[in-house]
Amino acid sequence: MHSIDPYNERFAPDRDADRYYREKVRAVVGIVLDAWEGDSPAVVLSGSLALGEGRVVRADDGIGPASDIDLYLVTTEERHAAGLDLLPRVRAALRRSPGCRGLTVDLGVTSPARLAAAPVSIANRTLAEYGRVLAGDADVLDCMRSLKGQPIPPTDGLLLLQNRTVEALVPVPLFTESSMHDAFWYLHAKTVRDIGLSAAVVAGRFAPRLSDRAELVRATWEGSDLGAVVSDFPALYERAVRDEAGGATASPGANAKSGARDETALRRAWQDLGATLFAVARWEYRAVDPRANGAPTSWVSVGNSPFRRRVKSWLPYATGEPGVFLRALTGGFPGTPMQGAYAAASCLMASVGAAWGDMSGNTDAMLEGARATCPFRAGSRAPEAAWWEMRNAICDYWNETVLGGSRTIEKGSPR
Known part of the structure; x- marks a missing residue:
């Protein structure tokens, strides 16, 4: 055995x-x-x-x-x-x-x-x-x-x-x-990652092998303004910390006794990136009225959930190593087989623009961002149809599972 x-x-x-x-x-x-x-x-x-x-x-x-x-x-x-x-x-x-x-x-x-x-x-x-x-x-x-x-x-x-x-x-x-394991991971972070994966597949750039990782990241983002912006995150964060400290020189995580200052600086840096932190800032959910088999039937907002407190507890770690918080959202770590796909999802998030409240609008923006940043593979048969099939399937998932009929993301077709 x-x-x-x-x-x-x-x-x-x-x-x-x-x-x-x-x-x-x-x-x-x-x-x-x-x-x-x-x-x-x-x-x-x-x-x-x-x-x-x-x-x-x-x-x-x-x-x-x-x-x-x-x-x-x-x-x-x-x-x-x-x-x-x-x-x-x-x-x-x-x-x-x-x-x-x-x-x-x-x-x-x-x-x-x-x-x-x-x-x-x-x-x-x-x-x-x-x-x-x-x-x-x-x-x-x-x-x-x-x-x-x-x-x-x-x-x-x-x-x-x-x-x-x-x-x-x-x-x-x-x-x-446990509330820390509810809709944030299943209905937001994984959704973002999957959109990034799907975009990488449509672009013909998905290759979950370590030997391909560096080439995948380079080929996908070389010469891209998005790639340059994401790579500049440490500098953006240090500048935000310095501004919050009144011009004093500071480095990520240096003011450990001032969690609020670190949090404000981190958010400012993310806003400068045009990234999304709305899931932490305002969108937190937990399952209610579970069926007997454990599948949640509806979701409610939780203002001060244990998950939110745990997220805040990450800030010293996140600020100590810029980019860790993004990897927490998208699931990627350096040196792992799917890091290239996670990098694509990370850059995709950065391309969306800050979205602090409207989940459906943010999702649609991510889809459009994927379409703009991942061109269709050369010679792909009916690439537009493939894209819209992917987009509408995501819309179906989001409408039925996340929004529950309270709001609808409209489907589309090739222009």
């Missing part, structure tokens, strides 16, 4: 976060296998943790999760249907575990034959190249080797928006017991 090596697994960019997820993933895998009936499946880790990009939320009361635990349970074709029937039991076991509070665990059941027949997509190619077998047959992903290095179709995107798994399974719905 293959199992997690506690010394070799890297789920997150820093040691504390890696230790946190190492313990959580080990606990989740144990619960899943204990709740399974019959021959145990191979447990494959996908998503950000498999890429070593796990994020955490740091606060005075400790560390909390900010990344999903995405698991595929790979069983035989004969056991596939029975495995699907077992998912409610597995989910119930996870819910009962105190160690899983606040986590989001997405589960899918599949088989080697289904994996081998998977189409080329962002999700499936990333799984083929970076998926980790935590328990069971260590060679279970070999059947996906034909996907490695294959170009992503230009119409692919909306990775998380449409919850595209390796096949069209019904995953275990997300569940959460």
Whole structure:
């Protein structure tokens, strides 16, 4: 039986976060296998943790999760249907575990034959190249080797928006017991990232391999005013801190006893960038009236939620290293396989302009920003149609899931 090596697994960019997820993933895998009936499946880790990009939320009361635990349970074709029937039991076991509070665990059941027949997509190619077998047959992903290095179709995107798994399974719905893990991550930060990913795919520039990362960033933003502005963020921040301090020389994070001054300076720098911090400043949500399966049915604004307090607690860290806060929003860290795509999303955010209240308007602006900053790939068939398909799918998601009928983002068609 293959199992997690506690010394070799890297789920997150820093040691504390890696230790946190190492313990959580080990606990989740144990619960899943204990709740399974019959021959145990191979447990494959996908998503950000498999890429070593796990994020955490740091606060005075400790560390909390900010990344999903995405698991595929790979069983035989004969056991596939029975495995699907077992998912409610597995989910119930996870819910009962105190160690899983606040986590989001997405589960899918599949088989080697289904994996081998998977189409080329962002999700499936990333799984083929970076998926980790935590328990069971260590060679279970070999059947996906034909996907490695294959170009992503230009119409692919909306990775998380449409919850595209390796096949069209019904995953275990997300569940959460902590306000810091609610709509900000799922309905804003991931949406921004997915729009950036989609734009990179349409432009033919998505390549989640470390060897391609530097070239991807250079080719995407070289000579771009956006790239120059984003790279100037440290200077913009230092100037804002100096102005807030009345002209005194200061560096990011230097006035640690004046959190309000640092926060004001940080916001000024972001406004100079034309970036968006509205999710922290004014748009915070938590789930209310949850269905029995844990899927939220509506969202309400929370003026002083625990999540907001945690966000404010990040400011000394964010101001100590300019750009960390942006990476917290878009999920990217230096040296990780998808850093190029995150850089595209970051620059995309910077291109939007400050939006402090109207979520729908901000989303539409991001879409238009993606269209303006990521030209269509040369020779792409019907690129305009591909763009509008992507845009309207995002509009559908935003209208139905986020706005809930209170406001509608209008769809469009090629001009």
